[in-house]
Amino acid sequence: MNDTAYIVAAWAGTFAAVGLYALSVIRRGRRLSRIVPEDQRRWL
Amino acid sequence: MTVDNPPTPAPPGPDASSGTSRPGRWVGASGPVPDNTGSRITRILGVATLLGMVALVVLGLLVSPADAQLGETIRILYMHVPTVSAAYLAFVITAIGSVMYLWKRTEFWDLLAASSAEIGVLFFGLTIFNGMLWGKITWGVFWRWEPRLTTTAVLFLTYLGYLAVRQIPNDTRTRGTLSAIIGIMAVVNIPIVHKAVDWWRGLHQEKTIFGTVNPDMRGTQLFTAYLGLAVFMLLFAWLLIHRFRVAWLAERAADVGIDAAITERRAEGVPAAADRTTGPEGAS
Numbered sequence: 246m247n248d249t250a251y252i253v254a255a256w257a258g259t260f261a262a263v264g265l266y267a268l269s270v271i272r273r274g275r276r277l278s279r280i281v282p283e284d285q286r287r288w289l
Numbered sequence: 290m291t292v293d294n295p296p297t298p299a300p301p302g303p304d305a306s307s308g309t310s311r312p313g314r315w316v317g318a319s320g321p322v323p324d325n326t327g328s329r330i331t332r333i334l335g336v337a338t339l340l341g342m343v344a345l346v347v348l349g350l351l352v353s354p355a356d357a358q359l360g361e362t363i364r365i366l367y368m369h370v371p372t373v374s375a376a377y378l379a380f381v382i383t384a385i386g387s388v389m390y391l392w393k394r395t396e397f398w399d400l401l402a403a404s405s406a407e408i409g410v411l412f413f414g415l416t417i418f419n420g421m422l423w424g425k426i427t428w429g430v431f432w433r434w435e436p437r438l439t440t441t442a443v444l445f446l447t448y449l450g451y452l453a454v455r456q457i458p459n460d461t462r463t464r465g466t467l468s469a470i471i472g473i474m475a476v477v478n479i480p481i482v483h484k485a486v487d488w489w490r491g492l493h494q495e496k497t498i499f500g501t502v503n504p505d506m507r508g509t510q511l512f513t514a515y516l517g518l519a520v521f522m523l524l525f526a527w528l529l530i531h532r533f534r535v536a537w538l539a540e541r542a543a544d545v546g547i548d549a550a551i552t553e554r555r556a557e558g559v560p561a562a563a564d565r566t567t568g569p570e571g572a573s
Contacts, residue, residue: 248361251422255365256350259372259415260342263524266411270531274326277538285541286323 326534334527341520348513356510365423367513371521373416378525379409380448380476387472390465396540399465402472403455404532408525410448417445436489440482447475461540 278286349367356363386402389395420438421431432438451471455464506514 248426251426252350252361252364255368255419255422256346258418259368262411262415262418263528266408267528267531270528270535271325271327274531274535274538275324277535277542278324278326280545281538281541282545285544286538 326531326538328530331527331530334523334530338520338523338527341516341523345513345516345520348509348516353509353513356506362423362426363510365419365426367517369416369419369423370514371517372412372419374518375521375525376409376412376416377479378522379405379412379529380479382529383409383448383451383472384476387469390469391473394462394465396461396465399461399469400536400540401529401533403452403468404536405529406448406451406472408528408532410445410452412521412525413441413445413448417441436485437482440478440485444475444478444482447471447478451475 345367349364353364355361359366382405383402386398386405390398390402425431451468454471455468
C-alpha cells in the first residue's frame with residue numbers, strides 16, 4: 246500500500262467505527278425506550 | 290463492553306436505584322417523553338458535529354498542504370490527535386464519576402463513569418489504529434514495543450479491564466464500587482503515557498498536544514488541527530449524552546423485567562393458594 250491508502254484507511258476506519266458505534270447506541274436507545282414506562286424514561 | 294445489562298439489578302420499588310430512579314428526578318424537560326435518547330441539545334450537537342466533520346474532511350484531506358517534515362502523514366495526525374484527546378477527556382470524566390460515585394453513591398455517577406469509559410475505549414482504540422498506520426508509513430512497522438506505545442497498550446488494556454469488570458455478575462453497588470476503584474487507578478496511567486516520550490528514549494515523536502503542537506504548524510494546518518479537536522469534542526459530548534441515557538434506560542428496563550417476573554410469580558401463586566384453601570373438598 247502507498248501512503249495515500251494508509252491515510253484513507255485511517256480516516257475511513259475512524260469514521261466507520263464511530264458511525265457504527267453511534268448507530269448501535271441510537272438503536273439500543275430506541276429499543277430500550279419501548280420497554281421502559283414513560284414515567285421512568287427520564288434523564289438529564 | 291456495555292453497561293446495558295446489569296447482572297443483578299436493584300430490587301424493585303419506589304427507590305430501586307439508590308433513590309435516583311424516581312420518575313422525574315433528572316428531569317429538565319417537560320412535555321411528551323420521546324421514544325429515543327434524543328433531545329434538543331443532542332440534535333444541536335449532532336448537527337454541529339456533522340457539519341464540523343464535513344469541514345474537517347474537506348480541510349484535512351483536500352485543502353491542508355503536506356507538512357515540510359511529516360509530508361502527507363500529517364493527515365493521519367488530524368485524526369490521531371483529536372481521538373486521543375477525546376479519549377483522555379473520557380477517561381478523566383470516568384475518574385471524576387468514579388470519585389463522585391464512591392462519595393455520593395448515586396447511580397448517576399456510576400453510569401456516567403461507565404458510559405464515558407466505553408466511549409474512551411472506542412476513541413483510544415482508534416488512536417492506536419491511526420498510530421499504527423502512521424507508524425507503518427514513518428517507521429516501516431505497525432508496532433514497536435517502545436515506551437510510548439507500550440504504556441499506551443497498558444492504558445488501553447486497563448480500560449478494557451474496567452469494562453470487563455462491569456460485566457461480572459454482581460449487585461449494582463459492588464459493581465459500581467469495583468469499577469470506580471479501577472476507574473480512579475487507571476487515570477494515573479494517562480500522565481505516564483503522555484510523559485513517556487520525555488522520560489524514556491523511544492521512537493515516538495514528542496508530545497503533539499497540550500503545549501507542543503508541532504511548532505512549525507501554521508495557517509491551514511494549525512486550523513485543521515484545532516478544528517479536528519473541536520469536532521471530536523462535540524462528537525464525544527453527543528455520544529456521551531446518548532450513551533448515558535441508554536445506560537439509564539437499561540437500568541430501568543432491568544427493573545421493569547424484575548417487576549414483571551414478580552407479578553408473574555404472584556399470579557402463579559394465586560391459583561395454588563386457592564387450591565390449598567379448597568384442598569379437602571378438591572381431594573375428596
